[in-house]
Amino acid sequence: MMEIATYSQTCPTIFGTGAVKLIGEKAKELNITKAMIVTDEGLVKVGVAAKVEGLLKEAGIEVVIFDKVMPDPLDTVCNEGGEVARLEHVDGIVGLGGGSVMDAAKAINILTTNPAxxxxxxxxxxxxxxxxxxxxxxxxxxxxENTIYGVITNSATGAKKVVLTTGTLAICDPELTYKLPPHLTASTGMDVFAHAAESMTTIVTNPMTTMLSFDAIRKVTKWLPVAYREPTNIEARENMMLASNFAGIAFSNTCCHLGHAISQCMGAAFHVPHGISCAWALPETMAFAAIGKFEEVKGVADALGVEYSDSDSPQVLGKKVADNMRAFMKSMDIKSIADYGITKEQLVGIADMIMADNCWPFIPSPLTKAELEEILVKVYDNYK
Ligand SMILES: NC(=O)c1ccc[n+]([C@@H]2O[C@H](COP(=O)([O-])OP(=O)(O)OC[C@H]3O[C@@H](n4cnc5c(N)ncnc54)[C@H](O)[C@@H]3O)[C@@H](O)[C@H]2O)c1
Ligand SMILES: [Fe+2]
Structure with missing residues (x-):
């Protein structure tokens, strides 16, 4: 018998190449007359911000641009953005960018109606x-765009915290990712992979999230290397955008676990890109998950196309999945932890922080600090 489960999607989503052209019409339907586009300098530079500004203006909507968001957005930037939105009396927000921008936009939106x-x-x-x-x-x-989280870095402690909030509407247009350079395509794509694989193996999966995650893994393994090599390959960008969205809906319901606990703390401690630290943590996270979530890791192996036998132990299955993931990372030239100038001692040194992370309660079986430290050593040593 299945367990009773709750599943949800945060907001309606318009998906497809060219979908961003609908933004003016959709903003008007939401009664927006003056919008603040929250974005970052990178998106201004590649012309994506100007494109969306133009589309909103064509629809008769006034636009204010706030482009001060940096990767892993600080609380202070959100406070500043909230103040600009209030002073400008905007009546709608557009979060246009990667996770850093969308998360900052979500936080700024809370501050349009609540005190900083x-x-x-x-x-x-x-x-x-x-x-x-x-x-x-x-x-x-x-x-x-479809999660309940906004990840904000607390400037006082350096730790990543979350605001809980959702969008009103998501517009996913794969064409907006064409100018994403290969190294960012690879790292952000590995974040999708980690969301999907961790979502399938947490303590709170449900049939909808498992289906979405399974499909996301299949899409990532087939299309991420293509998007990495051919930035304007429509099919690859469409499939990656869908995979990202599906994995987001999935982990918004289930949370992630060990991989994201490690990754978020590495981001806070060593300022490495989120997707890169997700990639480093993922193989050993699956090797660990195979012990507590054997059947679910078989599902991950099926999605990956990894062959296993019914007589395989959790350890053997976990190693097969982990090795497959490491080879996948290598195929996109993802560098090692040492290449980023981080020592093994530094990594093991953040064990306490990892055990306090908000994803830690979702790990599939209990771990002592000593066991976590052993996993961190493997994370470091097994990917060179
Ligand atoms: N809210 C959630 O549910 C959730 C989930 C996972 C991660 N996160 C958070 O999201 C953040 C990471 O987001 P991200 O990986 O999307 O990267 P990002 O938003 O930090 O962007 C990275 C870089 O890519 C550039 N960029 C973005 N889109 C581009 C494009 N189309 N063309 C050219 N350059 C472009 C940006 O200018 C930036 O310099 C982290 O803070 C992480 O903690 C949030
Ligand atoms: Fe993530």
């Missing part, structure tokens, strides 16, 4: 609803 600083709203739902907010991803990575 944003730090008082971490992990809470009891705030006044914000303005209509349209989330438009430009990476195929976080799935933030």
């Amino acid at each position: 600083p944003i730090s008082q709203w971490y992990e809470r739902w009891d705030y006044k609803k914000g303005l209509p907010i349209i989330l438009v991803p430009t990476t195929a990575g976080t799935g933030s």
